Amino acid sequence: MDVATDQEEKLPIIDFSAYSLQNDETDDDELQRLATRLVQAFSTEGFVYLRNHGIPNTLISKTFAVANKFFSLPEEVKTRFSKSQGCSLYWVGYQAEKVNPARPADIKEAMGVYRPRDNEKPWPNQEVPEFQETFQEMYDKCHLFSLRVLELIARGLQIQDIPSFLAMHSLIGSRANITSLTTLHYPPVPDHVSEGQIRCGEHSDYGSITLLFQDTHPGLEVLNSHGRYIPAPPLADTVVVNIGDLMQRWTSDKIVSNKHRVVIPDTREHRRVTRRSMAFFVNPNDDAVVTCLDGSDKYKPITAGEYVKGKIMALTNY
Ligand SMILES: O=C(O)CCC(=O)C(=O)O
Numbered sequence: 001m002d003v004a005t006d007q008e009e010k011l012p013i014i015d016f017s018a019y020s021l022q023n024d025e026t027d028d029d030e031l032q033r034l035a036t037r038l039v040q041a042f043s044t045e046g047f048v049y050l051r052n053h054g055i056p057n058t059l060i061s062k063t064f065a066v067a068n069k070f071f072s073l074p075e076e077v078k079t080r081f082s083k084s085q086g087c088s089l090y091w092v093g094y095q096a097e098k099v100n101p102a103r104p105a106d107i108k109e110a111m112g113v114y115r116p117r118d119n120e121k122p123w124p125n126q127e128v129p130e131f132q133e134t135f136q137e138m139y140d141k142c143h144l145f146s147l148r149v150l151e152l153i154a155r156g157l158q159i160q161d162i163p164s165f166l167a168m169h170s171l172i173g174s175r176a177n178i179t180s181l182t183t184l185h186y187p188p189v190p191d192h193v194s195e196g197q198i199r200c201g202e203h204s205d206y207g208s209i210t211l212l213f214q215d216t217h218p219g220l221e222v223l224n225s226h227g228r229y230i231p232a233p234p235l236a237d238t239v240v241v242n243i244g245d246l247m248q249r250w251t252s253d254k255i256v257s258n259k260h261r262v263v264i265p266d267t268r269e270h271r272r273v274t275r276r277s278m279a280f281f282v283n284p285n286d287d288a289v290v291t292c293l294d295g296s297d298k299y300k301p302i303t304a305g306e307y308v309k310g311k312i313m314a315l316t317n318y
């Protein structure tokens with residue numbers, strides 16, 4: 001598939017000030033307009049950039065910096081936090097997963113936090129001071145922001161019972177919900193890579209919605225409604241929000257979960273540097289039964305935990 005160069009093919013940028021986290025006084029008409037605009041964009045491209053989201057830039061930078069310190073730790077320390085250890089965070093080593101099974105392993109390392117306040121297992125606070133505190137703060141902001149986006153999606157779709165829809169996300173941050181704040185670390189691209197190997201293979205996200213923060217380095221591409229991969233470069237002061245597979249199914253394909261990937265940059269300058277991104281993967285509670293919201297039987301009811309965990313397990317089983 002060729003990459004579009006057409007200037008027209010850009011992802012929508014929407015001003016979210018009407019429901020920014022900094023905004024306590026909301027106006028109903030403004031919210032309705034924003035909801036309609038969001039759903040329109042999610043129905044076609046499945047991806048939007050939101051400006052004026054209200055998550056402080058200083059917190060975003062701090063979380064990137066803390067994650068960076070974690071990624072710099074020796075392998076034997078990071079291994080203590082690998083998925084199999086059952087911690088409230090998880091580490092996935094360099095080239096240890098492929099999100100597109102048809103490609104070689106992704107040229108990346110990842111670390112995510114599921115339960116920022118669960119202290120049953122240790123945190124890397126000794127090795128990285130402020131680790132848990134920073135991830136708690138960022139997780140909380142992403143959590144609050146996601147609920148605002150979900151509420152507007154429900155409004156824009158004219159869902160009758162919005163409180164029940166939101167309640168299906170009520171356990172974010174606990175053992176009964178697998179929403180995660182995941183940091184991605186793409187080290188400099190080695191001189192020799194396998195044929196077809198890229199930084200992150202083509203995939204769609206699995207759950208409800210994803211918030212994505214990028215550093216300043218390009219590489220993300222999104223399959224647009226014309227069937228072409230278009231660049232989704234980092235834009236200062238924005239967050240990218242996209243729809244996941246489960247949300248598409250829930251809405252009987254009214255809003256769409258589009259494929260995306262992270263390619264190897266064209267220029268040597270960009271290949272030589274580490275690229276960082278951070279995703280908040282929002283999922284409904286594990287036991288939430290996802291049934292088509294329009295009352296149709298297009299898809300059979302399925303529990304969110306069964307659906308999403310099945311996809312996550314498949315990632316490293318190769
Ligand atoms: O790094 C990025 O910009 C995107 C990563 C991504 O799509 C994912 O981890 O699901």
Ligand SMILES: [Fe+2]
Pocket residue numbers: 203204205260
């Ligand atoms: Fe993704």
